[in-house]
Amino acid sequence: MTVPSTDRKSLRRAFVASLSGTTLEYYDFAVYSVASATILGKLFFPSSDELASTMLAFSTYAVGYVSRPLGGFLFGRLGDILGRKQVLVFTLLLTGVATFLIGVLPTHATFGAGAAILLVLLRFAQGVGVGGEWGGAVLLSSEFGDPKRRGFWASAAQIGPPAGTLLANGVLTLLGVVLTKAQFESWGWRIAFLLSAVLVLFGLxxxxxxxxxxxxxxxxxxxxxxxxxxxxxxxxxxxxxxTGILVRICPDVLYSLFTVFVLTYMTTQLGLPKNQGTLAVMIGSACQLFLMPAFGALSDRISRRTLYLVGTVAAAVWPFLFFPLANTRSIAAIIVGVVVALAIHALLYGPQAALITEQFSARLRYTGSSLAYTLAGVVGGAIAPLVFTALLAGFGTWVVVALYLAFTGVLTLTGVLLSRKTRVVDPEPVGARP
Structure with a gap:
């Protein structure tokens, strides 16, 4: 199927809308993720035990994943019944409003335990919105394009997480530079959340x-x-x-390790400034902006299953090389390590949207892909920072963290082996000749 010239404008518009929408939503999600590793623990879950405070902050990070299946269930169902476009407007609004409200929340110092409860509720709403976003955003771009290039067109939505992560880290880093520590902890962190209002209006x-x-x-x-x-x-x-659930688990855990937990590891275990960790994540995320569509396009020429097998093995092995590099406390070595890790993630994540959506028939594609995406998040990315932190505290060595990621790699390899070898064909227009 070749896209007619009259439809190319719609195709380009859909690609940009898919990319920008997921970027905006993952900015909202990522700004909380970064803040949970650096500032939110002491503001909403104060404790003399820094580890306990961080664990509680990561618990609300996990809530954003646990609530995703509700979004996948609700919005995935509506997406297959009402259509992709209408649902994606609702998901963007829900996530944006929740993020804006986090920016105006009172902290524990002024509202006590009620502040933490409100934070958890808003984080829950964020997760519901993101849970319904991904499946629709993938279909928005891929269903306008040539099915033979589904890997490339579907990658528009995949660029959203690194773009959002880059934007969130950039904003928080800039605020950390221009404001004093006291100003940032008092009110500066709120700016990053309040900015979502402008971004969401653009996406709408x-x-x-x-x-x-x-x-x-x-x-x-x-x-x-x-x-x-x-x-x-x-x-x-x-x-x-x-299949859809299993192929997502290892990439989710890998991403959590190298964009969230690595910040905590660098500050608490290595004694390095937090801005050095965010710098490494930003550079790696910037590389992903180009690698995601490149690997998506490559999967249109080479079997997606083959690329996924290679990427999963690399993901399972890399932490065993990264942590010795990180323990040298060399910022250059850490940057290289994070960039390589996020390049491996791009190798998996770029083709992932097409791999998952083409497992399902077109009439059930929004629901199926959304459920796979969100359920995998619960057992993958949701608990990963908590598991990493607990394992490191319990065993005192990074080796168990690496072993945990390797275990998730085995699960994902199983999913790849279960996946379809042939692509699902989209329905032809009504009245088309066979």
């Missing part, structure tokens, strides 16, 4: 101008929209769902 402007995807239009014209998509996915396409 883009998405409101979009048309519905051609694939969903064909499904609607044929009267093939599912009535109970969640039930149908579980009953009719369980292998696809299990």
């Amino acid at each position: 402007w883009l998405r409101m101008r979009l048309e519905e995807t051609p694939v969903f239009q064909r499904i609607a014209e044929r009267g093939e929209r599912p009535k109970a998509p969640v039930r149908e996915v579980v009953r009719e396409e369980p292998r696809a769902l299990i």
Whole structure:
């Protein structure tokens, strides 16, 4: 299928909307993730025990993942019934409003335990929005494009996490430079959250101008929209769902290790300034902006399964090389280590959207891919920082952290072996000749 010239404008617009929307939502998500490793613990969960404070902050980080399946269930279902465009407007609003409100929350010093409760509730809302975002954003760009180039077009949504991470780290780093420590801890951190209001308005402007995807239009014209998509996915396409869950686990854990936990490890174990950790993450994320679409495009020429197998093995091995490098306390070595780790993540994450969505039939694609994405997040990225912190505290060595990531690699390899070898074909327009 070749995209007609008249549709190229819609295709480009969908690509930009998918990229910008997920960037904005992952900025919201990432700014909390970075703040939880650096500042939120002492503001909302004060404790004389720094480890306990960090663990509690990471617990709210996990809430944002645990709530994702609700978003995947709710918005994935609506996306297959009502359409991709309408749902993506709701997800963007939900995440943006929740993030803005975090920026105006009272802290424990002024509101006591109520501040922590409100923070957890808003974090929960963030997770619901992100849980419904990913599946729709992937379909938004990929269903406008040529199925033979699905790896590239679907990668638009995949660029969102590193772009959001880069933006969040950049904003927090800049605030840390221009403000004193007292100013940043008092009110400066709020600016990063409040900025989401401007970013979300821009994303809404883009998405409101979009048309519905051609694939969903064909499904609607044929009267093939599912009535109970969640039930149908579980009953009719369980292998696809299990595959989608397993292939996400290791990349999620890898990403949590090298964008969240690495900041805590550098400050608490190595005694290095937090800005050196954020610098390493920012450089690695900047490289991912180019690597994500490159590996997505490569998967259109080379089997996605093959790329995924190579990437998973590399992900399982790299921590055993990274931590000895990091323990030298050389910032150059740490930057190289984080950049390589995030390049490996890009090798997995770039083709991942196409690999997961093409496991499902088109009429159940939003629901199936959203459920796989969000359920994997609960057992993958949600608990990873908590597990890493507990393992390091309990055993006193990074080796157990590396072994945990290697274990998740085994799970993901199993998922790759279960995945379809052939691509799912999108429905042809009504009346098309066979």
